[in-house]
């Protein structure tokens with residue numbers, strides 16, 4: 119058993135982190151809102167550490183490297199579509215999961231054309247229509263979809279897109295909790311650091327449990343994608359749904375513990391909370407993702423200690439297993 | 441490079457198959473553990489423990505020099521999972537195996553080891569743990585049961601409470617104050633005393649955990665010899681910490697949760713599709729939470745091999761598995777609707793396993809250290825004192 123990332127992958131993550139920090143860290147996201155050219159600095163930093171050389175479809179280690187890059191990019195709110203770029207097609211079109219009802223892609227402006235797919239596997243070509251104009255998710259764009267009559271999207275691409283997006287959110291959540299810990303240890307009220315108040319201490323403990331659990335669930339999903347005996351869609355959806363649930367809460371509470379400062383753009387927590395919204399809400403929001411997850415588990419089971427074998431599951435649906 | 445790998449290995453997988461076969465062969469249908477109204481259930485666990493002992497599986501985790509099998513940590517994990525998932529058919533034995541035996545190995549005299557380890561290994565003695573007192577729960581170091589030196593030994597007086605299995609137990613690990621009143625953890629000693637010693641009275645506490653689980657124990661000038669002190673006088677706290685370290689990973693609650701979630705699914709059969717989607721969604725989410733709790737437990741086991749300092753990880757795992765237990769209890773109750781209220785004697789689905797689970801889940805966030813104390817442990821590492 120090895121539930122943590124291999125050491126070389128962690129080293130790689132550290133080099134991605136220092137490259138992004140040297141380029142400006144979370145400040146890049148802030149700068150890009152005023153002038154999108156700042157986004158190029160993030161892309162350049164990521165390209166120098168080898169983002170374009172990783173193909174997560176190759177094997178588990180490559181996928182782990184991609185995941186670590188996405189996690190660090192999430193922690194630094196890197197203003198570029200890392201998951202899409204990492205899953206680009208042979209024609210260099212980035213890949214995104216979309217909902218066909220209201221197709222939105224974060225950082226869609228990074229490429230003229232995208233390859234897009236719905237969770238059910240329908241494939242489209244997507245191009246930018248307009249900015250959302252939202253302060254909440256400044257780089258999200260409405261896209262227009264043209265249905266391609268290709269084969270359905272590769273299940274591996276769909277699963278990797280879900281899992282990598284979960285890793286990106288994980289990084290955001292970990293960074294948010296770090297910021298909350300730092301802030302509550304420094305800021306004093308009533309003559310003592312905020313971190314001395316039990317409400318805050320216990321809440322931080324619970325948030326840390328959520329994030330540790332999410333991290334394991336994400337790594338488990340990657341492992342299932344490459345070694346599982348069956349389709350890993352439920353595993354990938356579980357990681358994405360848990361990321362939506364946990365990270366939303368971590369961001370909310372971490373912001374709360376900053377008081378009014380948590381709303382001010384000069385504080386990183388405020389930038390993280392806004393820039394995480396597209397990953398939190400796309401391609402489907404939490405409750406809808408859970409519906410997909412449930413349907414996938416009902417149909418395909420859920421790897422564990424007591425999940426019934428496939429044949430038995432089929433019988434469950436028809437009622438023969440009573 | 442070492443890859444991510446979530447498998448437990450072949451020997452653990454084979455052990456799981458073997459344990460499931462034994463459970464299928466030796467436990468009656470609808471078995472719900474040792475602490476029911478039916479005395480046959482306790483007898484079943486005693487017999488099952490002896491069967492496991494004969495197969496060399498009861499002390500799988502123990503070192504060979506004490507008659508164990510030096511089982512790998514993953515084999516031990518499988519035992520924890522399969523036993524808890526099947527309503528702990530070792531009954532009260534697991535206390536002796538999990539920590540009393542190991543504590544005696546670590547701190548006991550040669551005589552104490554000879555006397556106590558073989559019967560524990562054979563599944564023949566039930567032990568109880570006399571730590572908590574009416575005025576000392578989470579703050580265990582404040583305990584006031586007193587052991588006073590007398591000629592030829594000690595005289596112990598005081599009261600213990602919430603003592604699991606005290607009514608069935610032959611022996612007790614009793615924590616008493618041997619230092620002055622305010623000596624806290626520096627003045628506690630542990631005694632290994634037989635429960636039939638004069639001066640000990642046990643009174644059962646009726647509770648939602650069934651008639652035989654919780655008890656009060658009164659100690660009225662109970663005599664103990666010097667040979668019965670475990671570890672050094674006034675250094676019982678180190679032994680208690682050692683004991684708690686063995687309990688750290690805790691019960692594999694997630695295993696029973698997962699099993700029951702799938703059993704509920706099959707017992708509902710074709711009516712499943714008629715349940716509200718929001719409820720089925722919660723069932724799916726509950727399955728995810730059992731996976732989260734399981735992976736957090738595995739991570740603790742993994743890190744425990746590298747370091748002694750896994751307090752934070754162990755408490756995080758405990759927080760996840762105890763809250764998961766209660767979440768699953770609610771989901772199961774809702775899935776079964778009114779049928780969740782039927783008792784084992786009635787037409788209860790799966791012989792009342794769901795009702796049993798709900799009752800036990802309520803204790804999950806209190807027993808062996810409350811969830812608030814687990815949060816204290818985690819936040820101390822993340823935020824400092």
Ligand SMILES: Cc1cc2nc3c(=O)[nH]c(=O)nc-3n(C[C@H](O)[C@H](O)[C@H](O)COP(=O)(O)OP(=O)(O)OC[C@H]3O[C@@H](n4cnc5c(N)ncnc54)[C@H](O)[C@@H]3O)c2cc1C
Pocket residue numbers: 568569570571572573576577578579601602603604605649803806807808809810811812813
């Ligand atoms: C099923 C079961 C079996 C048990 N078996 C045994 C046994 O065999 N032997 C034995 O010795 N004991 C046993 N216990 C007792 C158990 O160890 C105690 O119940 C536990 O340590 C809590 O103590 P308490 O019940 O006195 O609660 P208290 O300590 O009074 O706590 C009450 C509430 O206050 C909270 N609280 C306490 N201190 C703090 C703090 N500093 N910060 C925030 N909140 C706090 C607690 O978390 C809890 O929510 C058992 C308990 C149960 C439920």
